[in-house]
Amino acid sequence: MKTRILSGIVLGILIAVLFFFGGPVMLIALTIISMLGYLEWVKVLKTGSKNKDSGLPHYQPYLYIGLALILIWYLLLAFCKQQILSGPLALYFVLGIMAVMMITSIAVFPKRNAADAALTLTGVVYTGMMLSCVYLVRQTPKGQFWVWYLLFVSWGSDTCAYFVGRALGKHKMAPVLSPHKTVEGAAGGIVGSILLCLLFGLICAGTAQVDMGVMIKISLLIGLVGAVVSELGDLFASSIKRTMNVKDYSHLIPGHGGILDRFDSMILAAPFVMGILHIFGAV
Structure with missing residues (x-):
């Protein structure tokens, strides 16, 4: 205790x-926190996977792509904050994540299926975009x-x-x-x-x-x-x-x-x- x-x-x-x-200090800190959160998300999904024989290697594409997407999102926050606050850019980014899910599910099939790709990359929205709203609130x-x-x-x-x-x-x-x-x-x-x-x-x-x-x-x-x-x-x-x-x-x-x-x-x-x-x- x-x-x-x-x-x-x-x-x-x-x-x-x-x-x-x-400001920048908060943005950098949230970027790190989001990435650490995404690592936890992927680790838990891997730990609980029913197909444990395939192991971590087949989660690696999701891991690297997810971390890259989170970094890109926070860079957009740093340089395009007003466009994100107005709506369209955030929408386009989410659509981009959906496209990445589809492409990744094809690339790893049949070792992993589309559900695995969707659930794993959902972590980008959860640990990255949703948590970044803390920064957006602070920047109002x-x-x-x-x-x-x-x-x-x-x-x-x-x-x-x-x-x-x-x-x-x-x-x-x-x-x-x-x-x-x-x-x-x-x-x-x-x-x-x-x-x-x-x-x-x-x-x-x-x-x-x-x-x-x-x-x-x-x-x-x-x-x-x-x-x-x-x-x-x-x-x-x-x-x-x-x-x-x-x-x-x-x-x-x-x-x-x-x-x-x-x-x-x-x-x-x-x-x-x-x-x-x-x-x-x-x-």
């Missing part, structure tokens, strides 16, 4: 520093304020859910996917997320020069939607682990597991927070 707490504090400080400075006009909501709806919500679940939890929410999660804990996480976002919004509305009414609406919506989506992100990551029969994605973060074990909720929450900011014209 001490190791988990200590590594959690160190990780929290590092993320806070990245959120504070943003008032991103130095909005980006902190990601911590509240993911790690803040998770912390509230943990303590409420331990104190009041009686009804299992997803006993197969995550035996320790309870309905009471999930409700506590949602309420905690809303309160954290609302409190932060009320404190920062003046400094951020955002109308108080608008800030309250944004805070409430992000707090609610973000917490629910974060919980679903956690359950999705757990479903992959259960399917592949592994406990953690890796042991990179002592006491927490891997990148995907720690960032699973934020990965799914970030695009939704970005979408809410779009709705309110804050991008």
